[in-house]
Amino acid sequence: MRLNVAILAGGKGSRIGLDKGFLELNGRMFAEILLERFDGCNVVFVCRDKKQAETYRTKFNCNTIIDTVKEFSPLAGIHSALEHFRDYVLIVAVDMPLVRRELAEFLYRKARGYDALIPRWSDGKLEPLLACYSYTAVKEIEQCITRGVRKVSKPFENLKTLYYPIERLRVFDEKLISFVNVNTPKDLEMVRCLSTGTEDL
Numbered sequence: 424m425r426l427n428v429a430i431l432a433g434g435k436g437s438r439i440g441l442d443k444g445f446l447e448l449n450g451r452m453f454a455e456i457l458l459e460r461f462d463g464c465n466v467v468f469v470c471r472d473k474k475q476a477e478t479y480r481t482k483f484n485c486n487t488i489i490d491t492v493k494e495f496s497p498l499a500g501i502h503s504a505l506e507h508f509r510d511y512v513l514i515v516a517v518d519m520p521l522v523r524r525e526l527a528e529f530l531y532r533k534a535r536g537y538d539a540l541i542p543r544w545s546d547g548k549l550e551p552l553l554a555c556y557s558y559t560a561v562k563e564i565e566q567c568i569t570r571g572v573r574k575v576s577k578p579f580e581n582l583k584t585l586y587y588p589i590e591r592l593r594v595f596d597e598k599l600i601s602f603v604n605v606n607t608p609k610d611l612e613m614v615r616c617l618s619t620g621t622e623d624l
């Protein structure tokens with residue numbers, strides 16, 4: 424399936440002190456790993472500004488777009504991605520290098536007919552940065568941005584959203600490592616351990 428994939432890379436990475444796309448796992452940068460993982464898909468990196476986009480294009484030979492609203496939140500990146508594709512978009516954070524392609528493809532297929540599909544843990548916690556959004560959500564997102572609402576999941580409270588139980592995704596990813604994201608040096612160590620012995624990483 425030819426997915427539309429938008430990789431959010433516009434964060435500051437202040438807790439780890441580096442653009443998270445440049446972090447390395449088994450000698451490859453996260454951005455490279457994700458580009459390869461979604462080989463054959465329509466992939467864009469959503470960057471915070473022209474300078475970052477230029478760096479990504481030079482370093483990774485990839486397509487880039489820029490946040491519609493500067494220094495807002497990942498919601499601006501999602502908005503920008505929807506305006507770019509004007510269709511369904513799988514959103515992946517650049518700090519999730521262990522995402523499984525099969526799981527992502529399932530989310531993309533399952534989102535048909537909804538404004539959004541957001542994976543949800545049994546305790547209610549959401550994973551809006553490994554989720555699928557429809558262009559039909561764009562107006563609601565704009566309204567939130569205009570009101571200064573930065574919370575990514577907020578616009579979807581008023582839309583036709585499928586909150587998909589994450590436990591059911593174990594068929595694609597037994598340990599659910601797809602959802603592990605790297606914020607700190609300790610997280611990076613954990614991801615390096617998890618990737619040991621994992622196929623295709």
Ligand SMILES: Nc1nc2c(ncn2[C@@H]2O[C@H](COP(=O)(O)OP(=O)(O)OP(=O)(O)O)[C@@H](O)[C@H]2O)c(=O)[nH]1
Pocket residue numbers: 431432433434435436437438439443469470471490494495496497498499500515516517518552606
């Ligand atoms: N395009 C875009 N991506 C963002 C923005 N803010 C965060 N992200 C991305 O969203 C994901 C989660 O970001 P966070 O971990 O919450 O924030 P961060 O700024 O990357 O890191 P910290 O500065 O340590 O909080 C990462 O992939 C970021 O690159 C934004 O304003 N625009």
